[in-house]
Amino acid sequence: MIAEGPTLDPMALPGWAVAGHWPWPRLAVSPEVWAEAAERLGNGALVLLGLWGDFGAVHMAIADAVDPARILVLSLHCPDGTYPSVGRAHPPAIRLERATQDLFGTSAIGLPDSRPWLDHGLWDEQAKAAAYEFLPVEAEDVHQIPVGPVHAGIIEPGHFRFTADGETIVRLEARLGYTHRGIENRLQGMPLEQAARLAGRCSGDSTVAYTLAFCRAAEAAMGWEPPRRAVWLRALMAELERLANHLGDIGAICNDAGFAILLARCGVLREDVLRIGAACFGHRLMMDRIVLGGVAVDLDATDFALIRALVPDVRSHLKPLMALYDKTASLQDRTVGTGILRPALAAQFGAGGYVGRASGRRCDARRWPGYAPYDELNFDIPVLTKGDVDARLRIRILEVEQSLRLVEQIVFRMPNGEIQVPVPPAHGGEGMAIVEGFRGDILVWLRVDTAGHVARCHLRDPSWFQWPLLEAVVEGNIIADFPLCNKSFNCSYAGHDL
Numbered sequence: 001m002i003a004e005g006p007t008l009d010p011m012a013l014p015g016w017a018v019a020g021h022w023p024w025p026r027l028a029v030s031p032e033v034w035a036e037a038a039e040r041l042g043n044g045a046l047v048l049l050g051l052w053g054d055f056g057a058v059h060m061a062i063a064d065a066v067d068p069a070r071i072l073v074l075s076l077h078c079p080d081g082t083y084p085s086v087g088r089a090h091p092p093a094i095r096l097e098r099a100t101q102d103l104f105g106t107s108a109i110g111l112p113d114s115r116p117w118l119d120h121g122l123w124d125e126q127a128k129a130a131a132y133e134f135l136p137v138e139a140e141d142v143h144q145i146p147v148g149p150v151h152a153g154i155i156e157p158g159h160f161r162f163t164a165d166g167e168t169i170v171r172l173e174a175r176l177g178y179t180h181r182g183i184e185n186r187l188q189g190m191p192l193e194q195a196a197r198l199a200g201r202c203s204g205d206s207t208v209a210y211t212l213a214f215c216r217a218a219e220a221a222m223g224w225e226p227p228r229r230a231v232w233l234r235a236l237m238a239e240l241e242r243l244a245n246h247l248g249d250i251g252a253i254c255n256d257a258g259f260a261i262l263l264a265r266c267g268v269l270r271e272d273v274l275r276i277g278a279a280c281f282g283h284r285l286m287m288d289r290i291v292l293g294g295v296a297v298d299l300d301a302t303d304f305a306l307i308r309a310l311v312p313d314v315r316s317h318l319k320p321l322m323a324l325y326d327k328t329a330s331l332q333d334r335t336v337g338t339g340i341l342r343p344a345l346a347a348q349f350g351a352g353g354y355v356g357r358a359s360g361r362r363c364d365a366r367r368w369p370g371y372a373p374y375d376e377l378n379f380d381i382p383v384l385t386k387g388d389v390d391a392r393l394r395i396r397i398l399e400v401e402q403s404l405r406l407v408e409q410i411v412f413r414m415p416n417g418e419i420q421v422p423v424p425p426a427h428g429g430e431g432m433a434i435v436e437g438f439r440g441d442i443l444v445w446l447r448v449d450t451a452g453h454v455a456r457c458h459l460r461d462p463s464w465f466q467w468p469l470l471e472a473v474v475e476g477n478i479i480a481d482f483p484l485c486n487k488s489f490n491c492s493y494a495g496h497d498l
Contacts, residue, residue, distance in 0.1 A: 010045035011064050011072055013037055018075065021430040022220040024369075026059075026073040034076045035084040037062060042089035047350040048465075049434070050443045051086060051096040052458040053104035058083050059458075061432065061443065065347075068368040073432065073445070078106055085110040092349045092465055103184070118177040118497065134173050137163045142170055145479065149178050156493035160482075167478045172471045180497040187457045192218050192426065195454045197288055199444065202459055203495030204285065208234075208241040209437030210459065210495075211290040213444040216371065218292055221431030221448050222423070229417040230294030231372050236307075236410045237277075237286045237295075238435075239403045243314070244273040245438040246396040246403070249490055253393050254325065256484045257334035265321055269314055276310050279303070294420030304411050311404050322397055332390070339473040339485035341387040349465045352440025354395040355489055359387035365436035377409050387473075389488040426452025439463060439492065461495030 015027030049061035064070040085108035087094035098117035149157035157178035200211035251266030343360035382398035440462030
């Protein structure tokens with residue numbers, strides 16, 4: 001054990017370095033060191049990036065809370081199928097450990113909540129599914145309201161159990177896992193090229209970000225380097241994806257507050273971005289356009305002209321729309337002060353994306369840990385501290401402005417050259433990548449066997465750390481404001497359940 005002290009390096013954890021893991025080190029540690037890391041997560045010295053199971057082991061990715069570019073992966077061998085619970089000291093790990101229990105059968109000793117998470121009691125054909133035991137609430141004059149898992153429209157399935165005192169929410173507990181498709185298990189044994197396509201289908205609204213994260217992890221593991229032009233084209237696609245999703249969310253939040261005109265107008269802008277994706281990259285969502293070793297589609301002068309024209313068009317329409325939002329008192333009354341996420345709680349859960357940045361977290365994987373070409377581009381990371389629905393909407397607006405700024409720079413400075421290089425024969429290795437999707441940071445950890453197939457792959461959506469926070473922010477709000485809070489988070493069901 002390492003003595004605590006004011007000069008203690010929170011990343012100074014003893015272990016045995018595992019060779020062939022890129023770009024950050026992986027350490028095989030003892031149960032004592034694993035528990036020590038959990039304590040440092042609990043006291044805020046470290047930030048949890050992910051926790052996942054493996055065959056006879058568990059892994060945990062952590063970052064320095066002060067310098068988030070300092071990242072480390074810890075691995076613990078579990079010969080008896082047990083390991084010290086991280087969630088005991090650090091609640092954000094609880095659901096990750098419950099999922100690991102379902103997927104690999106490993107047990108976290110001391111886990112405060114050991115109920116199944118992804119397994120709804122249907123995986124064992126011989127077992128009878130038992131009713132899920134929601135947490136009890138001991139209070140007078142409260143009632144429960146079950147919502148879902150089937151919802152109106154095309155929303156994905158999720159069950160929400162409200163406990164309310166009249167119209168005021170006392171507790172919300174979510175039950176997810178309905179969209180679990182066994183993606184990580186399906187990835188095992190796949191050739192890398194095929195696996196990249198499947199990774200891009202984890203959460204359809206983030207197909208560019210997921211494919212980019214998988215390809216970066218594979219390229220790190222194999223030591224492959226995509227051409228410079230391909231790296232810039234990847235960033236262009238990522239920013240267009242971010243634009244489309246933020247524009248859609250801005251309108252949808254206003255619509256849930258009863259102001260449909262902004263939904264319609266933002267929907268037009270979102271459609272303009274999607275059509276640019278189709279015209280320039282051949283697919284509205286730009287699915288499968290990022291590939292190992294580069295990209296599958298190049299752009300010509302006509303394509304760049306279309307994208308250059310898009311930027312001022314979105315700017316000219318967005319400004320009056322936001323002025324309309326600001327001067328509509330009935331809309332402000334619904335969003336300001338609703339669903340407040342306190343900065344301390346956002347920091348504890350390492351909340352990324354607009355959820356974290358609206359609550360004081362200066363976080364963005366494009367800067368920390370950072371990746372090309374963003375180290376050559378100028379952009380700001382907007383941060384607010386109010387943490388309410390209004391702040392999460394305003395962060396989106398500010399991020400639209402920054403993405404437009406980035407698109408301008410990328411198009412103007414696009415390097416010449418090849419867009420894809422033939423990848424050399426694969427060899428065994430491990431890689432990890434963290435990419436900024438529109439919801440926040442997406443993590444992919446990958447082990448490749450000597451035949452160039454996936455031996456193990458873990459994909460972590462930012463929603464894993466955001467869903468629990470949604471439960472927290474709705475407490476004390478009225479039930480009618482839940483859809484507004486929910487849309488301001490816009491967590492992914494599919495990306496979470498995998």
